[in-house]
Amino acid sequence: MTDMTTSKPSTSGIVLSGSGLWTPPESISNEELVEAYNAYAEKYNQENAEAIEAGELNAKPFSSAEFIEKASGIKSRFVYRKEGILDTDRMRPYIPPRNDDEISVQAEIAINAARIALKNANKQASDIDAVIVSCAYTQRSYPAIAIEVQHALGINGFGFDMLVACSAATFGLHRAYEMVAAGTAKSVLVINPELTSPQVNFCDRDSHFIFGDVSVATVIERADCCQSEHSYDILGIKAATVYSNNIRSNFGYTSRASDTDPYAADALFHQNGRKVFKEVCPMAAEHISDHLSAHGLTANDLRRWWLHQANINMNLLISKRLLGQDATADEAPIVLDQYANTASAGSLIAFNLHHEDLVAGDTGVICSFGAGYSIGSLIVQKR
Ligand code: CO8
Numbered sequence: 001m002t003d004m005t006t007s008k009p010s011t012s013g014i015v016l017s018g019s020g021l022w023t024p025p026e027s028i029s030n031e032e033l034v035e036a037y038n039a040y041a042e043k044y045n046q047e048n049a050e051a052i053e054a055g056e057l058n059a060k061p062f063s064s065a066e067f068i069e070k071a072s073g074i075k076s077r078f079v080y081r082k083e084g085i086l087d088t089d090r091m092r093p094y095i096p097p098r099n100d101d102e103i104s105v106q107a108e109i110a111i112n113a114a115r116i117a118l119k120n121a122n123k124q125a126s127d128i129d130a131v132i133v134s135c136a137y138t139q140r141s142y143p144a145i146a147i148e149v150q151h152a153l154g155i156n157g158f159g160f161d162m163l164v165a166c167s168a169a170t171f172g173l174h175r176a177y178e179m180v181a182a183g184t185a186k187s188v189l190v191i192n193p194e195l196t197s198p199q200v201n202f203c204d205r206d207s208h209f210i211f212g213d214v215s216v217a218t219v220i221e222r223a224d225c226c227q228s229e230h231s232y233d234i235l236g237i238k239a240a241t242v243y244s245n246n247i248r249s250n251f252g253y254t255s256r257a258s259d260t261d262p263y264a265a266d267a268l269f270h271q272n273g274r275k276v277f278k279e280v281c282p283m284a285a286e287h288i289s290d291h292l293s294a295h296g297l298t299a300n301d302l303r304r305w306w307l308h309q310a311n312i313n314m315n316l317l318i319s320k321r322l323l324g325q326d327a328t329a330d331e332a333p334i335v336l337d338q339y340a341n342t343a344s345a346g347s348l349i350a351f352n353l354h355h356e357d358l359v360a361g362d363t364g365v366i367c368s369f370g371a372g373y374s375i376g377s378l379i380v381q382k383r
Contacts, residue, residue, distance in 0.1 A: 014180045016173070016380055018121025018219040021100075021352040023339075026082040030065035030075055032210060037063045037085035037208050043088055050369040061205050068209045070076065073312025076381025077212030077340035079197050080109065091202040107148040108137045109215040110193040114153060115218035117189065122227040128219075129185035131159035134172030135192050136343035136371070137199060138163065141253065149191065154325035157185065165247070166308060166370025167239070168192060168344035169216065173366075173378055174237045176220035187221035194343040199249055201268040210310075211269070212340035216348040223383075228294040232358055232380035235363070238291040239376045244279070247271040247371035276370070281314055284369040285321040291377050297363065299323050302331075304364035309336035345369055 041060035042316040050056040069075055078083060084094035095105060103111075110133055118125065131153075133146035138161050146159030169192040175187035196211040223233070250260070251267040262269060292298060299322035307315045312334055319327035333354040336346060347366050358364065360382050367377040 012179055013223050014234050015221060015223045015226050015231045015383065016218060016234060017221050017226045017231040018117045018119070018123065019025060019119070019348065019352045019355070020113040020116030020120060020217040021349055022109060022116065022215040024078040024080050024213050026080075027076050027078045028085065030068045030083060032086060033209055034063045034065045034068070036088060036091075037205065038200065038352075040088040040091055040203060040269060041205070043355050060203075063205045063208065071311075071313075072209065073334060073336055074209055074340045075337045077209075078211040078214060078338075080105070080195055081197075085197065085202055092200075093197045095198065100194035103147065104139060104148060106133075106145050106195055107152060109195065109213075110145060110149045110191040110217070111152055113193070113215040113217035114149060114189055114191050116314065117191075117219050120228060120230070121221070122229075123154045123187060123219055123221075125155045127225070128155045128187050128189045129157040130176070130179060130188045131155055132162060132172045132188060132190045133155075133159070133193065134162040134164065134168040134175075134176055134190060134344070135194050136163065136165045136168055136196065138197065141360045145193070146191070155189070160199065164344070164374055164376075165345055165372055166310070167368040167374035167376040168366040169348050170344070170366060170376030170378060171239060171374070173218060173220060174239055174376060176218075177234055177237055177378075180220060180222055187219060189217060189219055191215070191217040192345045192348065194345045195380055196269075196341075196343050199251070199269050201265055201270065204265060204270070205266075206273065207269060207271065210341050212342050214339060214342040214345050216345045216352060218348060226317075226383075231259055231383045232355075233383055235379040235381055236291065237376075237378050238294070239374075240287055241282075241372050241374045242283070244373045246275045246279070277311065277314060280369050280373060281317050281321070283373065284308075284367065284375055285318045287369075287375045288318070288365060288367055288377060289322060291379060292365070295379055297379070302364055303328075303362035305332040305346045306351040306354070306364060306366045307332055308368040308370060309334065309339065309350060310341045310370055312336060334342075
């Protein structure tokens with residue numbers, strides 16, 4: 001494990017002052033998803049009966065809505081475009097191309113969340129010095145989505161994109177915190193437009209149910225600039241990474257040169273879910289515990305845990321390890337029943353929906369964990 005950053009300022013001076021959540025208007029329930037997948041599997045097995053019989057191909061196993069809810073806690077997911085996903089001849093979303101002079105899809109959903117975060121932070125675009133777009137995938141390499149967003153919102157300063165899979169949101173907030181601490185920016189807009197559905201293999205029974213689309217945004221700024229109703233001192237940040245092939249997507253810009261099929265199963269999201277579960281849970285629990293003790297805190301001092309949302313059983317296990325008992329829904333809210341796994345955005349959806357009831361002095365932790373492996377946390381205290 002490479003411990004990249006642990007910081008503990010005596011007085012923070014840096015605050016999280018606003019949060020925005022944009023939820024796509026369309027959703028797919030487990031039942032709808034399973035019905036389409038099973039129809040596809042049946043058709044596939046019929047069409048390939050001879051090859052399956054000869055042992056040249058594996059038959060597609062059937063999926064079940066009950067399994068999905070029990071194994072993951074997911075009941076439904078939001079998607080940017082439903083069209084195409086449930087079509088057994090397509091099994092992927094249809095997102096029409098846009099001209100270069102039109103706003104790109106990812107910038108559009110980034111802006112949707114950014115406007116809400118700016119409003120909640122009581123900020124104008126002119127107050128922002130930098131834009132970070134950080135997510136599991138960007139739809140192109142350049143120009144950066146962050147610069148497109150910066151231009152569309154009329155923000156001065158600079159913007160850049162970052163990719164850190166499941167920890168893209170927390171690591172993006174870390175960079176904003178450091179920029180404010182270094183004095184290179186006084187207010188930073190961090191956006192996580194997680195457009196996961198184009199990378200989901202809807203033909204794979206073991207992973208077709210895991211992901212959803214969403215966009216979240218956060219304003220991080222100097223405490224003396226803060227004018228928001230609900231703001232949080234950032235007491236400290238901590239990040240760690242350790243290399244693992246257990247969650248992987250191989251599609252990239254070199255795929256064209258290596259003649260790799262962009263539809264191949266290993267080009268899309270794939271994982272060894274059991275191993276991820278076993279390896280990441282203890283790492284995340286230890287990470288949070290170490291981070292808290294570096295600040296003289298224990299798990300019992302936390303009013304709320306805004307945890308990564310990949311699997312409800314992971315969240316229950318991690319909070320139980322730390323608290324010695326099950327966390328209540330009030331202590332560690334779950335949003336993945338409705339949103340599914342939204343790559344890096346889950347902990348910030350939970351924060352967005354469940355923070356306004358905290359009172360001054362209440363402390364909480366925002367923590368991501370997953371692909372990389374990567375773990376990122378922020379300890380925050382209501383002002
Ligand atoms: N329907 C019915 N049965 C199923 C299904 C299904 N859909 N899927 C599996 N089964 C069967 C299996 O075949 C197996 O049967 P058998 O025992 O006969 O072999 C049985 O159910 C149990 O299978 P598993 O052991 O695989 O099931 P688990 O209980 O482990 O649950 C999970 C599977 C839900 C995937 C679980 O392992 C899990 O959630 N693990 C952690 C996953 C995780 O956190 N992953 C991180 C994801 S990465 C991330 O968050 C961001 C990445 C970047 C974004 C990518 C965007 C696309």
